[in-house]
Amino acid sequence: MRRHRHNHSQALTLDQIKSGETVWVESIQGGWGCCQRFNQMGIHAGDPITVKRNGVLGGPILIQVHGSEVALGRGMARHITVALQKILNDT
């Protein structure tokens, strides 16, 4: 299967996504604790995320993932790299 990926020189992170858009998680950039916290909320590589609210500078963003809403601090959102299309696993 073909793998769709965006060719950004820098990876696209969740904090850059506008309200109303849906993206797919590419990877979580962070240590053990960071990964665990995202995983607990149902955020894993490959999952679709809809950004519900991405407001003022520096403020948190609100996302919808697997039917629940989660608030992420902007710094936390930067740990999540995303793709604009569904990533098809080649394993």
Add this chain to the structure above:
Amino acid sequence: MTKTKIKRSSNTNIALLQEKQKLEHPQIVLTGQPNCGKSTLFNEVAGYKSAASNFPGATVTYTQSHVNLHGEIFDIVDLPGIYSLTSMDQAATESQRYLLTHQVDVIINVVDASTLSRSLELTLQLMDLEIPMVLCLNMIDEAERKGIQIDIDKLSNELGIPVVATVASHGQGVRDLFRSAFATVNQPSPARHIRGNRDVELVIAKLTRQLKKDVGESIPFSIHLLATKLLEGDQTFIDIIQKMHPHILPIVEKSARALAQTHGKPAHEVINAERHAMSMSLFEKVATFKKPKIQLRDRVDDVLMHSFWGYLIMAGLLYLFFHTVFSVGALLETPILNFFEGLKATLLGSINPDSLIYHLLSSAIEGIAGGVAIVLPYLLPFLAGLAFLEDVGYLPRVAFLMDAFMHRVGLHGTAVIPAVLGYGCNVPAVMATRILSSSRDRYIAAVIATLVPCAARMTIIFGLVGVYLGGTAAFGIYVLNFLVIVLSAGIMSRLLPEETPGMVLEIPVYHWPSMRSLVNKTWFRLKEFIVIAWPLLIGGSVLLALADAYGWSPALDQLTRPVTWLLGLPKEVGMTLLFGILRKELSMLMLFQALGTRDVITVLSWGQILVFTIFVVFYVPCVATIGALIRQLRARRAFIIVVLTFILALILALLTRGFVFLIG
């Protein structure tokens, strides 16, 4: 239902290895993710015991109740909500420890049916415990509203455990749930072993075999769970192995490396991804989807979390809240006080007003009156209002709105939740700091929580400054307090310059709170005051009368003289400050006693009233709060907080004295 106990589990990881105590009645344990309605379910059967609320981390420690339901007697335990069985934060560690060290006859895994796909990840981990289990699909109405139809029989078949759908807030399905739990105690159905990809399972199986051979005898819980958690890098389990069988660790590391190599990511991510994939495929097997119904409440957040209107409404709501509390309190206070004055006159009319017995009885009545007339009218509306805001689910929204602001003082949005709770009582506020994941954040948040004027201090602010200097001055104290908090938090985060990990907070759907839960929660917190504060209040009043009669008070007043002298207060005030450490509201009530009048303005100048109030608002947290601080932060940090708040209060009160002198 009879007695309830709030316990705390032991701190050593080695405790996991001890023999379990055998208990008389079946132990039914409720566990599940935050916001799944566990505490509501618990309240439904246990009555006035556990406080449910609509934000993560509501259950402070575990709550236990002895229940007699349709002739069946059992103990029911409500564990703190956890997202996973990995020891990530204190709540998870506590739940994990409970499940591993106590007798658990059946686990009721409560699940918010509308977030089933995510919740199943915890379910799979719980099944690994190899304890009989029942799955409770709670809030099934919510799932249907979201367009998710769940095939309950199919889910039960897939998992191999009973599944019961409930709407706990309406009591729907609760009876069936417990019937099913009972059946499971006597005749547990074997849970299916749900396994993932072959290569991952092979690594886990190999490690499990190794562990069985080497440590099997000494570990009283599921080895499969141990193997998985070791691979996940769970510190609790690593500590155990480190202490007991250090030679196993290199083998674990080797297995973890093998996993990481074949999957191109760390072992903990591999295991998590695996569990996620299993949950998703289970969910897809049992769920069918329809178009969700859009309701008004789905649109509410467009306004309440709006980057302009959201703040405006938040400020408005808080103003309205305090205004209502104050006006309701003021409305009730005078008639109740008058009633007690009348009562005292009739009861004590025939007793010689100079006798000791007269003083004792009159101070006892004043103690009772103080509790009823001053504390209750303000406290009751306040606690009821706070319970409503909590249950509706507004607090996480406040955390969202305040995140950017909280970053300025070196914390993040979640830290707002303990602060807001602090306005009710500092004790649950300090305990709620557990929802923060870094210990430095918990420290700062606990300091903020103790500086927030609780309902008891609110009665002092309103009862003294509000009455004698007016509502604006009372409001001014809140503003000053807020500024001091911001400044202190800012200074503390400069001193502890560790970066805050940031907010990851679930925003639950709005719920119209059930009356039962509101009443329970308000009562639960009010009871603390009635049971603990009131006897202290009456006892304190009597003690003060005795002290006066036998001439002890000068000694105590002398002891506190340096402080009262510095603040320009009469020396009789000293003793009330000591009482205030027991319970904050005692300061004011004892003040009436010590000065011998309710009309404080005849004895103290308005400036002295202001200085007194400022000092009382900031100085040393009450005994109960100190206890909570010690539990949460350890004695050293609690001691630092006590000393610092005392110094802070002294400085602020002196500044106030100077300010009063200047505008004279």
